[in-house]
Amino acid sequence: MFGDYSLGDLGAIFAMQGFAGLILFSVYVLMALGLAIIFGQMGVINMAHGEFMILGAYVTWMTSNAFQQYLPSLFPGYFFVAMILAFIASGALGMLVEWGLIRHLYKRPLDTLLATWGLSLILQQAYRSIFGAREVGVDLPEWMMGSWQATDTIQIPINGMFVMALTILITIAVSYVLFWSRWGRQVRAVVQNRVMAGAVGINTEKVDRYTFGLGCGIAGVAGSAFTMIGSTGPTAGQLYIVDTFLVVVFGGAASLFGTIASAFTISQTQSTLEFFLSGSMAKVITLLAIVAILMMRPQGLFALKVRK
Amino acid sequence: MIINSRFFDRSELIGFIALALLLFIILPLTLDIFRLNLVAKYLTYAFVAIGLVLCWGYGGILSLGQGVFFGLGGYCMAMYLKLEASSVANTKIQSTPGIPDFMDWNQITELPMFWKPFHSFPLTLLAIILVPGIFAFIIGAAMFKRRVGGVYFAIITQAIAAILTILIVGQQGYTGGINGITDLRTLHGWDIRTDHAKFILYFVEVLLLFGCIVVAQFIRLTKLGRILVAMREKEDRVRFSGYSVANFKIFAFCVAAVFAAIGGALFTLEVGFMSPSFVGIVPSIEMVIYTAVGGRMSIFGAVWGSLLVNFAKTSLSESFPQLWLFGLGALFIAVVLLFPGGLSGIWQDYVQPRIDRLISSRKPKSGNGWADKSVADSAPAE
Numbered sequence: 001m002f003g004d005y006s007l008g009d010l011g012a013i014f015a016m017q018g019f020a021g022l023i024l025f026s027v028y029v030l031m032a033l034g035l036a037i038i039f040g041q042m043g044v045i046n047m048a049h050g051e052f053m054i055l056g057a058y059v060t061w062m063t064s065n066a067f068q069q070y071l072p073s074l075f076p077g078y079f080f081v082a083m084i085l086a087f088i089a090s091g092a093l094g095m096l097v098e099w100g101l102i103r104h105l106y107k108r109p110l111d112t113l114l115a116t117w118g119l120s121l122i123l124q125q126a127y128r129s130i131f132g133a134r135e136v137g138v139d140l141p142e143w144m145m146g147s148w149q150a151t152d153t154i155q156i157p158i159n160g161m162f163v164m165a166l167t168i169l170i171t172i173a174v175s176y177v178l179f180w181s182r183w184g185r186q187v188r189a190v191v192q193n194r195v196m197a198g199a200v201g202i203n204t205e206k207v208d209r210y211t212f213g214l215g216c217g218i219a220g221v222a223g224s225a226f227t228m229i230g231s232t233g234p235t236a237g238q239l240y241i242v243d244t245f246l247v248v249v250f251g252g253a254a255s256l257f258g259t260i261a262s263a264f265t266i267s268q269t270q271s272t273l274e275f276f277l278s279g280s281m282a283k284v285i286t287l288l289a290i291v292a293i294l295m296m297r298p299q300g301l302f303a304l305k306v307r308k
Numbered sequence: 309m310i311i312n313s314r315f316f317d318r319s320e321l322i323g324f325i326a327l328a329l330l331l332f333i334i335l336p337l338t339l340d341i342f343r344l345n346l347v348a349k350y351l352t353y354a355f356v357a358i359g360l361v362l363c364w365g366y367g368g369i370l371s372l373g374q375g376v377f378f379g380l381g382g383y384c385m386a387m388y389l390k391l392e393a394s395s396v397a398n399t400k401i402q403s404t405p406g407i408p409d410f411m412d413w414n415q416i417t418e419l420p421m422f423w424k425p426f427h428s429f430p431l432t433l434l435a436i437i438l439v440p441g442i443f444a445f446i447i448g449a450a451m452f453k454r455r456v457g458g459v460y461f462a463i464i465t466q467a468i469a470a471i472l473t474i475l476i477v478g479q480q481g482y483t484g485g486i487n488g489i490t491d492l493r494t495l496h497g498w499d500i501r502t503d504h505a506k507f508i509l510y511f512v513e514v515l516l517l518f519g520c521i522v523v524a525q526f527i528r529l530t531k532l533g534r535i536l537v538a539m540r541e542k543e544d545r546v547r548f549s550g551y552s553v554a555n556f557k558i559f560a561f562c563v564a565a566v567f568a569a570i571g572g573a574l575f576t577l578e579v580g581f582m583s584p585s586f587v588g589i590v591p592s593i594e595m596v597i598y599t600a601v602g603g604r605m606s607i608f609g610a611v612w613g614s615l616l617v618n619f620a621k622t623s624l625s626e627s628f629p630q631l632w633l634f635g636l637g638a639l640f641i642a643v644v645l646l647f648p649g650g651l652s653g654i655w656q657d658y659v660q661p662r663i664d665r666l667i668s669s670r671k672p673k674s675g676n677g678w679a680d681k682s683v684a685d686s687a688p689a690e
Contacts (some may be wrong), residue, residue, distance in 0.1 A: 043459075045459055045462075045463075101641065101645065104645060105644065105645070108644075109458065109459050110370045110458065110459065110462065111644045111648070112644075113370070113372075113459070113462060114593075114596065114597070114600060114640050114643075114644050115640060115641045115644040115645060117593055117640055118636070118637040118638065118639065118640020118641040118644075119637060119640075119641065120637070121633045121634075121636055121637035121640065122633070122634055122637035122638065122641075123637075124633060125630065125633035125634050125637070126634075128630075128633075129630060238589075238590075242463075242466055242467055242470045242589060245463045245466075245467075246463070246467055249460060249463055249464075278478060280474050280475070280477060280478030281478055283474050284471055284474050284475050284478065287467055287470065287471045287474075288471060290467070291464055291467055291468060291471070294456075294460075294464060295450040295451060295454065295456070295464075296454075298451075298454050298455070298456040298460060
């Protein structure tokens with residue numbers, strides 16, 4: 001399959017597909033980070049995670065419209081405001097859902113899965129009723145459009161680079177919060193031994209609620225970033241949810257580093273294959289490979305050893 | 309070991325007779341053929357739901373990929389019907405006569421190898437059982453032998469459902485793509501599109517359904533059913549007692565798969581086409597809700613759940629298409645949060661005691677409630 005291309009062409013193809021893979025990687029990482037926190041740390045299967053992401057996307061869309069209408073002079077910077085609003089909106093909804101639904105189901109993970117699936121259906125229909133069934137796209141500010149000419153065969157879109165930079169920043173922020181802050185220590189203590197954590201005076205219920213809120217908030221930011229590279233529809237979240245779960249499971253739940261590594265592997269495999277095969281076959285082969293590897297190594301790539 | 313010597317206890321016998329009356333006599337007499345065909349379509353999901361009762365309710369294995377087996381069964385049947393519908397005489401105008409029309413549109417000039425066995429009716433019937441059965445065995449063996457269970461199993465089966473859908477949609481020339489396999493006409497020379505044929509197919513389906521109910525009840529009552537429950541409650545204890553947990557799980561999963569495949573094959577016959585929209589993630593998880601609504605521990609409940617949820621779906625989406633998804637979502641949440649026992653749980657907790665009180669001359673029975681009690685006990689997990 002390489003026969004028709006010269007060596008220089010192949011290099012450019014791999015570089016550009018590699019970069020396309022990196023954008024996919026950014027979306028996966030942003031989505032999977034929130035899921036890794038909720039699933040990995042709390043053991044909750046949140047099937048509505050995609051819908052939290054879409055909420056962030058819609059918030060961004062509304063913010064961009066509002067800026068265009070009322071503050072056109074500040075439009076170039078609207079994205080930063082939108083991101084914060086998306087985080088707050090998704091996080092608040094997440095905490096509400098945790099309080100109303102999830103906290104009753106901590107001991108029944110399979111039932112959480114069904115309940116959150118129901119929640120995702122409701123949210124989808126709500127988006128459809130409020131925003132309409134058509135996909136919406138945001139207008140990018142001037143400075144994000146166009147692409148950077150690295151060499152004469154390699155072109156790199158600026159919005160892609162922006163999303164990647166954002167991903168790196170958020171990943172650093174999340175690992176800081178989880179591994180170095182006082183609150184992160186509490187989260188990890190609750191994960192490792194809920195009863196003991198309660199006994200030393202940690203308010204486990206509060207920690208649960210904020211953890212869930214944080215995971216959903218990051219999903220909101222992911223949705224915000226998602227609007228930079230694609231359009232948003234009511235069911236867009238559902239398209240990504242299985243992939244994202246596979247990313248988290250493949251990386252080894254509870255391991256943030258594993259999540260990032262597996263998002264990288266999966267997105268690179270898929271985007272490289274996509275160039276040579278049809279998009280659907282690339283996806284089938286990637287997913288099959290993940291399922292096969294998971295059958296051989298159920299604990300994922302980087303398993304955290306926790307005494308149960 | 310006390311095993312109930314009677315096949316159905318009193319309340320189950322009432323359930324059995326009530327269901328038989330409804331499906332064999334009341335519905336065929338009262339509904340016109342269009343509505344009866346709809347009921348037949350709903351009942352195909354009941355096969356899947358019964359399988360899930362064994363696999364999920366009893367075995368504790370939640371499969372979110374039952375659509376895969378439903379689809380495999382359905383596609384096997386559809387391939388046979390399609391080959392029969394695309395005989396050389398019927399497809400004269402194609403550039404290659406004698407192959408299905410969608411292959412011709414996709415510039416395929418020869419029937420692919422895996423389509424060839426479906427020229428023969430007995431081989432098709434065999435394939436409907438064997439293809440999903442063997443596939444389930446491979447998945448089950450690979451996962452359960454390595455002690456993958458619970459949530460991971462659910463996610464991986466869901467991924468498999470996604471993979472199969474993408475594959476079917478992507479390989480349009482071999483599978484009919486997103487439209488599926490359509491324009492099916494005859495089964496072994498017998499036109500399935502007439503009202504008379506639909507009437508007969510309905511009764512064939514109900515008979516098969518009762519066959520599956522009896523098989524499921526048999527599995528439930530034997531020692532096997534008890535091991536499944538024991539496994540669900542304390543897997544390690546069963547393993548330490550010397551049972552091979554994996555083999556029992558594989559068995560339950562395979563039975564559920566075969567039931568789903570039978571349902572799928574009948575679905576093709578009743579509806580007249582098969583498409584990937586019955587294979588993927590969304591239909592698979594909807595099949596779980598039929599079981600959950602009916603009561604995950606109740607075989608009859610599964611049938612009622614499939615009938616009621618689908619009936620609600622048809623009538624709601626006919627009159628208020630916007631409300632249906634809200635309703636379905638609320639149903640998922642309500643059934644998990646408020647009624648983990650489903651309809652049969654409500655029946656047992658609220659209706660049955662009143663009936664018993666009415667007939668207070670008889671002693672309240674305490675017979676076969678062990679399995680159903682355990683879910684009621686474990687349900688409120690506060």
